[in-house]
Amino acid sequence: MQRRTLLIRLCQTIAATATAVLIIPIGRFISAPLFRKNKKSSGAQRVAKLTQLPVGTPTQVAIIGNRQDGWTLHPQAVIGKVWLIRRNEESEKPEDCQVDAYSAICPHLGCGINHSADDLQFVCPCHEAVFDDQGAVAKLDKPGYNNPSPRGMDTLDCQVVASESGNDLWVEVEYERFKIGLKDKVNL
Ligand code: FES
Numbered sequence: 001m002q003r004r005t006l007l008i009r010l011c012q013t014i015a016a017t018a019t020a021v022l023i024i025p026i027g028r029f030i031s032a033p034l035f036r037k038n039k040k041s042s043g044a045q046r047v048a049k050l051t052q053l054p055v056g057t058p059t060q061v062a063i064i065g066n067r068q069d070g071w072t073l074h075p076q077a078v079i080g081k082v083w084l085i086r087r088n089e090e091s092e093k094p095e096d097c098q099v100d101a102y103s104a105i106c107p108h109l110g111c112g113i114n115h116s117a118d119d120l121q122f123v124c125p126c127h128e129a130v131f132d133d134q135g136a137v138a139k140l141d142k143p144g145y146n147n148p149s150p151r152g153m154d155t156l157d158c159q160v161v162a163s164e165s166g167n168d169l170w171v172e173v174e175y176e177r178f179k180i181g182l183k184d185k186v187n188l
Pocket residue numbers: 106107108109110111124125126127128129148149
């Protein structure tokens with residue numbers, strides 16, 4: 001083998017090795033968002049004081065957390081919205097206070113669900129899905145109406161806890177997201 005050929009082969013080998021060494025970490029970095037798994041839940045989060053919730057009237061609260069858009073991390077961003085309904089008057093014991101939490105994401109195609117104070121029901125503005133005050137699929141008094149939602153509003157784990165000082169009662173919600181368009185509630 002000529003000296004020139006040997007040199008060319010050596011250069012080619014070095015170039016191939018350097019490329020392999022660089023390509024693996026770069027490929028991992030680029031594809032990381034594709035393989036990032038969603039956490040099932042963001043953990044229990046304090047969203048409101050019990051005294052901020054009127055009995056029987058839905059109140060919407062925001063869930064704050066880290067939001068990832070591709071390679072960009074948005075810390076302390078709104079990652080979801082939840083409807084809370086306090087069901088009873090204040091009680092001495094946190095465990096006797098009943099608050100229900102429902103995801104504000106419509107199970108039909110994922111629009112944000114509003115609440116109509118006039119009709120006392122939840123309404124999705126996109127395709128008119130309506131839900132009663134228990135989050136169940138409801139009917140509209142309209143000829144030919146067919147509720148497009150395949151299931152009721154998604155319930156979330158919710159509890160009332162005493163503050164560290166014992167002076168306040170807080171509502172904690174465990175926020176989760178579920179697949180849309182399905183009859184059953186399935187975690188994303
Ligand atoms: S997305 Fe709510 S009714 Fe279609």
